[in-house]
Amino acid sequence: xxxxxxxxxxxxxxxxxxxxGTRARDWAEIQERMLAPLYEAVYERLEVGTxxxxxxxxxxxxxxxxxxxxxxxHVTGVDTDxxxxxxxxxxxLPDPGSDAGTPAGHARLVDGDPSAAASADGTPYxxxxxxxxxxxxxxxxxxxxxxxxxAVPLAARGSTVVLAxxxxxxxxxxxxxxxxxxxxxxxxxxxxxxxxxPWERDDLEEVAFRAGLSPDGSGRVACPFGYADxxxxxxxxLSTRLFDAAVVATDQDRVAKEVAEALRPxxxxxxxxxxxxxxxxxxxxx
Numbered sequence: 001x002x003x004x005x006x007x008x009x010x011x012x013x014x015x016x017x018x019x020x021g022t023r024a025r026d027w028a029e030i031q032e033r034m035l036a037p038l039y040e041a042v043y044e045r046l047e048v049g050t051x052x053x054x055x056x057x058x059x060x061x062x063x064x065x066x067x068x069x070x071x072x073x074h075v076t077g078v079d080t081d082x083x084x085x086x087x088x089x090x091x092x093l094p095d096p097g098s099d100a101g102t103p104a105g106h107a108r109l110v111d112g113d114p115s116a117a118a119s120a121d122g123t124p125y126x127x128x129x130x131x132x133x134x135x136x137x138x139x140x141x142x143x144x145x146x147x148x149x150x151a152v153p154l155a156a157r158g159s160t161v162v163l164a165x166x167x168x169x170x171x172x173x174x175x176x177x178x179x180x181x182x183x184x185x186x187x188x189x190x191x192x193x194x195x196x197x198p199w200e201r202d203d204l205e206e207v208a209f210r211a212g213l214s215p216d217g218s219g220r221v222a223c224p225f226g227y228a229d230x231x232x233x234x235x236x237x238l239s240t241r242l243f244d245a246a247v248v249a250t251d252q253d254r255v256a257k258e259v260a261e262a263l264r265p266x267x268x269x270x271x272x273x274x275x276x277x278x279x280x281x282x283x284x285x286x
Contacts, residue, residue: 021083023238023239024087026239027060027061027236028087030227030232030235031236034223035131035164035223035279036223037223038221038279038281039064039131041281042219045283048073048127049073050073052068052071053126053127054074054075054076055078055114055155056076056131057132057144057151058130058131058132060088062077062091063091065077065107074106074107075106076107076108076110076119078112078114078151092107114147114151117154118154119154124156125159128154128159128286129164130148130162130163133164133279135200135203136166136178138245145207145210148213152211152286155286157286159285160216160285161283161284161286162283165203165279165281165282167277167279171277173276173277177263181243181245185249208284214286215284216285218280219281219283220278221278222276222277224276226274227273228272229273230260230263230271233273238255243255
């Protein structure tokens with residue numbers, strides 16, 4: 001299983017405002033790997049391999065695609081975050097002539113709507129994944145339904161679609177830290193897209209129903225969040241974008257300081273941060 005305790009990241013000031021490129025790098029270097037056990041468990045269950053044509057919605061900086069490509073899959077990733085997508089291109093589509101490359105050599109990345117991800121030869125996808133966990137950001141279910149409605153027509157009839165979300169709050173040590181995002185964004189003068197909300201047990205089933213998918217099994221995966229120090233933990237959590245509304249409602253300095261305070265119960269004697277979490281995935285068919 002991919003290790004989740006990340007190395008120390010030395011930064012001058014966690015509270016300093018950062019640009020989107022820095023935030024995307026924090027995601028790629030610190031936070032993204034926390035979900036690697038989820039990716040690996042799903043791929044193992046579905047026997048992803050050389051016969052798989054995978055479309056990843058919200059592919060981010062490409063770790064899930066890289067793992068699938070290592071299993072021999074043909075992979076396509078879609079994302080609207082240009083900074084994260086640029087990092088994915090660096091991982092999966094290296095410059096011509098370089099020694100780097102994807103393990104299988106079959107990768108494609110698309111910026112924007114999933115409908116633009118149709119293969120050039122019209123070959124349908126056999127698997128669609130939406131690994132970005134839904135359920136704690138206002139409107140994330142609606143956005144995923146829209147993305148699925150664009151993506152599902154690109155898959156063969158009876159293909160598999162996998163959705164992911166947070167597990168029961170009582171089994172997610174990170175839940176109290178995420179609730180902080182909701183408290184800090186309360187009192188904003190106008191609704192903030194992406195603001196935190198408590199997740200519910202049937203979030204995934206609701207999305208599947210609205211997208212016209214048929215649930216066909218589910219699973220839970222332990223995905224502990226482990227950080228080498230407090231600085232890395234704060235930067236990693238802020239890179240999730242779940243605190244963006246709180247930053248707009250207050251300021252970067254306050255959010256970073258309060259996140260650090262909320263993390264103190266998870267600070268171990270050696271200075272590392274460790275938070276056990278469980279994530280849930282839902283397997284559907286088109």
